[in-house]
Amino acid sequence: MTANETLITYYGDDLTGSTDALEALSSRGVSTVLFTAIPDDAQLARFADCRAFGLAGTSRSESPAWMQENLTPALTWLRERRAGVCHYKTCSTFDSAPGTGSIGCALEIGRDLFDQACVPIVVGVPQMKRYTAFGHLFAAYRGDVYRIDRHPVMSRHPVTPMREADLRRHLAEQTTLDIGLVDLASLTGDDIDRRIDNWQRQYQALLYDVIDEATQTSVGHQLWRTRQAGGSYVVGSSGVEYALLTEWRRQGLIGPAPTFSNPGAVERIAVVSGSCSETTASQIRWAQGNGFQTIAIDAARLADPTSGETARSEALQHGLTALRAGKSVILHTALGPEAADPALNTEQARHGIGRRLGEILRELVIAERLTRVVVAGGDTSSHALQQLGIHALTTRLPLPETPGSPLCTAYSVDMRFDGLEIAFKGGQIGSDSYFATIRDGGIQR
CATH class of the missing domain: 3.40.980.20 (Four-carbon acid sugar kinase, nucleotide binding domain)
Structure with missing residues (x-):
């Protein structure tokens, strides 16, 4: 991959999640534009120099029927950018349900579209105090870290309350795909490459633990190492971007982080x-x-x-x-x-x-x-x-x-x-x- 090729594309399941990924990429040296719909040629040409392209969606609040109709054309457009990775961006709290914002449905749609045997799943993002350990999700709230099913807010979400912290069990209500786990202990093993290659042949999706900078770095290496020709489909939070950024910098694919001028205060918002x-x-x-x-x-x-x-x-x-x-x-x-x-x-x-x-x-x-x-x-x-x-x-x-x-x-x-x-x-x-x-x-x- 050359220094000006597209590194990543992503579909955000809601707008705030989309700007989360936008910030992670652009603030660390990857020029990024987020479109609110599939752009026309003139709109796309204005951002021809970007190395990351996002589409802000609404699937987090939509039904599986809506996703089947609308997600496929969006992911098809992103796949045509021929980036190394195409990311279905979820919230870092992973809240979803079989009938609303089904991550399992999105997993299946992308897996079929990319003709991909095994789809990586990355949810932990320490930068936002979200952690996955042995397949369970934890999130901070006001200085304390809670298992997501005991989180003071997310366990009581009005639309998609998180009642299960084991993400594979959570997804089992949304998909029949067989999901494996790369846990914390495995990530530190000397034979991790061989084990992941085997698991990718065994499972249809593979959840990665992420709890700190070291595990995030290891996951980023694996995501980039195992990508398929023409681009791979990945599901998860902005932990995907943060993990890959470290690997891209290690390989010299991106430069230093840019500086942003202060916009100053305004009188009213x-x-x-x-x-x-x-x-x-x-x-x-x-x-x-x-x-x-x-x-x-x-x-x-x-x-x-x-x-x-x-x-x-x-x-x-x-x-x-x-x-x-x-x-x-x-x-x-x-x-x-x-x-x-x-x-x-x-x-x-x-x-x-x-x-x-x-x-x-x-x-x-x-x-x-x-x-x-x-x-x-x-x-x-x-x-x-x-x-x-x-x-x-x-x-x-x-x-x-x-x-x-x-x-x-x-x-x-x-x-x-x-x-x-x-x-x-x-x-x-x-x-x-x-x-x-x-x-x-x-x-x-």
Whole structure:
């Protein structure tokens, strides 16, 4: 592989996960663009020098039937880039269910499309305090590490609660593929190459443990060593990117990490949030106590086809009033999992909430000529973005202290949104002061 060939392509199962991979790659020396849909020739040509291409999807909140219809053309386009690896990017908490965001379904679709005997699975990403040990997933929350089925947030996710930490058992509810495990003990063995080659002939998918820098480095070597001609399909979190980056640097395929200029502070930002995470709730409460105007929106009214337009208009007016008073504003539909309405856990309701939050944000940007905004919530972000006419994103400013939700630059044929600085925040991502950090141009409080 030469120094200008495409290294990796990826499909993100939601928007916040897609920008997570974007940040990991671009901040470490791999020029990357994230498209919001399959680009046309002109859009692609603008980023011809990039070595990584992403597609931001919505499969995390979709049904297997939707995935069968929509994931195949997306992965086909990515395969045509002929990168060394094509990555189906999942959330690092791996939350999914047989009927919603089925990772097992995505595993099967990609395996067939790439005609690949064995698909690697990498979920652990120490940079985000996510760890896999002997096939079990662990994740941090407020300084403590929990097994994912005992995690204070993810065990109670309103749509896809994680009730099983053993990822092979978790996936067994979503696929009949036989999944092997490369555990921590195996990764340190002298004969690891031979053992992995044997396991790849034995299993249809292979889960790799990752718990620290050493195991991540070993996994990156194996992913690159075992890739097939024309590119291999890999499933997992941004742990895939972090593992491969070390191997690419070792082989001299990428140069040093770039520097990013500070974008500076702005006077006002607007945030829309459909997140039900306690992490996001803490961030909203912190912002409220530190000068932000917070506006609660009745999620049931917003989702309802009859009352949704009225709820949207009312929230928009409240948002405009706050911005015109010189305040940054957060419009939110929930404060933590307790506020989530189980009746809204339908595809129609989730999509409707995300779409209308996107419409509110669109009107706020236009009316107040905002230059920086935030969307919080993985499902929300994917559907809200569609209302902004944005076709591509690049990294404007990585946030090393809270990786996973960088400030991005938007590209659009609509000049009101071309160049907009926008961050998409996953539910579990960020410190309490995240929204102020974005407003202030990356300055931690």
